[in-house]
Amino acid sequence: MGGPDKETLTGSFTAEKNAKIFVAGHRGLVGSAVVRKLLQIGFTNIVLRTHQELDLTRQSDVEAFFAQEKPQFVILSAAKVGGIHANNTYPADFISINLQIQTNVIDAAYRNGVKKLLFLGSSCIYPKFAPQPITEDALLTGPLEPTNEWYAVAKIAGIKMCQAYRLQYGWDAISAMPTNLYGPNDNFHPENSHVLPALIRRFHEAKVSGAKEVVVWGTGSPLREFLHVDDLADAVVFLMEKYSGLSHVNVGSRKEVTIKELAELVKEVVGFEGDLVWDSTKPDGTPRKLMDSSKLAELGWVPKISLRDGLVDTYKWYLENVKL
Numbered sequence: 001m002g003g004p005d006k007e008t009l010t011g012s013f014t015a016e017k018n019a020k021i022f023v024a025g026h027r028g029l030v031g032s033a034v035v036r037k038l039l040q041i042g043f044t045n046i047v048l049r050t051h052q053e054l055d056l057t058r059q060s061d062v063e064a065f066f067a068q069e070k071p072q073f074v075i076l077s078a079a080k081v082g083g084i085h086a087n088n089t090y091p092a093d094f095i096s097i098n099l100q101i102q103t104n105v106i107d108a109a110y111r112n113g114v115k116k117l118l119f120l121g122s123s124c125i126y127p128k129f130a131p132q133p134i135t136e137d138a139l140l141t142g143p144l145e146p147t148n149e150w151y152a153v154a155k156i157a158g159i160k161m162c163q164a165y166r167l168q169y170g171w172d173a174i175s176a177m178p179t180n181l182y183g184p185n186d187n188f189h190p191e192n193s194h195v196l197p198a199l200i201r202r203f204h205e206a207k208v209s210g211a212k213e214v215v216v217w218g219t220g221s222p223l224r225e226f227l228h229v230d231d232l233a234d235a236v237v238f239l240m241e242k243y244s245g246l247s248h249v250n251v252g253s254r255k256e257v258t259i260k261e262l263a264e265l266v267k268e269v270v271g272f273e274g275d276l277v278w279d280s281t282k283p284d285g286t287p288r289k290l291m292d293s294s295k296l297a298e299l300g301w302v303p304k305i306s307l308r309d310g311l312v313d314t315y316k317w318y319l320e321n322v323k324l
């Protein structure tokens, strides 16, 4: 055993703009934001594969890809993701696809000489009743929220795999745990998406059709913390540059709203003038999950995009890009 467990400031990532960097999952919410950010700061050698070109659940294909491409850096943002309903309905998909993707990519990256890998998880890794705000060391201290425990167990395994490879091989694999994300390229599916894109779509469709009411799930009382994905992409680059520690790092906006407050804000931004109706047959999920992001703040990164500005930006993207 051995290897670095100090939170050393590596500082070599953004100095290597020609370095080959593989962004796994570049068509998704997170991966597309990371690619936008890398292009914006001048990276010239970004390697991308669509799902059709490379199925990350197939171990031999992933090994062949890494052996051929030999990227120097990897951002692991490919995952099977979804909102509370999708997590609750497809538990086998959420645990198996995520375990396969991350295990294949992390192991092949290590074996093929990748210098540094960043694994992305989610705030749902923490116990349902973790003390708030949730610090990194709350991991594995209590039972998970049942609606997303399958996804959470896979993501916890990813964190532990990065830690294990660091401990055994001294390999520089780090993990970032973002809070609930939103932004361009989100999934706006009516049932399977997360709450924010679901509400943008539902309020927009109600406005266009002249409906008098919009149904919102649950009681409206759960508290959630939302982070615009461009802020996350900025944090990902920051962590690749500055952080090489054993622990995963929380990435939050440090502000929480109730689902009711969120629904009122989306309603206002979209310009829907009717009423909200609450469907309490739908699950609320965890009552609160505000992350403590002070570790990241101490390292020197804070978010910049307010929820209102981020919502305006995301609704604009929806109007321009989603087939209406």
Ligand code: GFB
Pocket (backbone or CB within 6 Å): 082, 083, 084, 085, 087, 122, 123, 124, 147, 148, 151, 152, 179, 180, 181, 191, 192, 193, 194, 195, 196, 198, 199, 216, 217, 218, 219, 222, 224, 259, 282, 283, 284, 285, 286
């Ligand atoms: O975004 P969401 O599905 O994620 O739901 P979670 C958040 C809250 O919004 C819940 C309520 O209390 C929902 O009941 N909600 C209200 C709605 N209307 C809607 C709607 O139309 N669609 C959705 N989806 N929710 C997910 C996890 O939990 O968080 C994932 O399942 C992941 O694993 C993600 O970690 C970040 O915050 O409850």
